[in-house]
Amino acid sequence: MTLSDDRTRTATLRDHLSCPVALPGEPGYERCAPWNGAAVTPAAVVLAASAHDVARTVRFAGAHGMRIAVQATGHGATGVDSDTVLLLTAGLDSLDVDVMRRTARVGAGVCWQQVLDALTPFGLAAPCGSAPGVGVVGLLTGGGVGPLARSIGLSSDHVRGFEVVTGTGDILPATPSQHADLFWGLRGGKGTLGIVTAVEIDLLPIPEFFGGAVYFDGEDAAAVLHAWRDWCTELPHSVTTSIAVLQLPPLPEVPAPLAGRMTVAVRFAAVGDHDEARRLLEPMRKVAEPVLDTVSVLPYAAIGAVHADPVDPLPVHEDHTVLREVTADTVDALLAVAGPGSGSPQTIVEIRQLGGAFARPPRHPDAFCHRDAAFTLVTIGVVDPAVPGRTARVIAALAKWSTGDSLPNFAPATGPDRLVRCYDMPTLFRLADLAEHYDPAGVLATGQVARIRD
Incomplete structure (x- = not known):
């Protein structure tokens, strides 16, 4: 032809x-x-x-x-x-909020920020990720590790049900009682089992939080990273935190104190008593002189301020791995390849603490693996010939503390190597078996999907 x-x-x-x-x-x-x-x-x-x-x-x-x-x-x-x-799916933009039931039915074309803004008048929150500009469905099918992950768990833990189109073109409900195998696999299995056209989620009574980020000069990176490592081990589950070495370009949307230089961001988001959260953060604020401090009491709709991810399209190279622990030697290894004087071209190198509600077994079993992860490492670099090789150096430098695993939503990629990092073997084979049932012709076998045949 x-x-x-x-x-x-x-x-x-x-x-x-x-x-x-x-x-x-x-x-x-x-x-x-x-x-x-x-x-x-x-x-x-x-x-x-x-x-x-x-x-x-x-x-x-x-x-x-x-x-x-x-x-x-x-x-x-x-x-x-x-x-x-x-x-x-951007045209599937319906959003229906039931304030009394504290639920929302969200179309596949809706972004998290739209949901957050719609909920603000009611003092309710949606279990979004760190970048509210992303789509609701894509985050949920990969689990979703948000700025409050240690407090509320995975974003997908709050899903009540899906409307999904299978590989045979059938429109099906997927809930704990209807097509429960689909409900299992759509929470963590990405697009393996179907195309989600709408999702119903539980909403949370969180009108505001205490959070943001404290930024330090790159020259203080060693002191800040070592202090953060010690400090975060004693935090309660009401606090979720990460630390990132940043080299943000001098663009108009980048705050002047951060543009065109290396900085270190201590990201912090806490629910509950704000005075207690302020007290918990104080030791990190005193490690060095901040160049910018954005932490305060914020409406939940401003949750994106914690990570302050870019909102404009940007071609990037990403990589990611799960860490079993972060020791003093881990920090030194990271500083050697991504800290001051390393020549690193990475825009962002982040270590995110997990545990707490993230590690809690879900109410309904799902396809998300690695809830026992202690930390994640993420690297993001603007596409440049030098970036992939330097990214590999960062991942290799921390291999001693890595489990070799990945989480589905971080650094999206395809291929069997990616799949075996995201899923244990029982989960992977169950996803593949269900794909044979719901998509026997492999119509949906593109991108990051679990298929054994192909």
């Missing part, structure tokens, strides 16, 4: 849908470019407006030997090529 024949065949997808469909070169196709800069060149882009649009697209792809990839914001996007139809 020629390239022209392929295009003609794909164009017939329009006959099955009432929503916009764009082929290469047509208006709307440019929307396939993801936030994180992954290479995306699909056969067509479908701007879905309903679950039925999604289901019909899946059935078309199955009938024509094509595959489906899904994108809301594109933060976790991986490569997509010309045998794939890209479904954009």
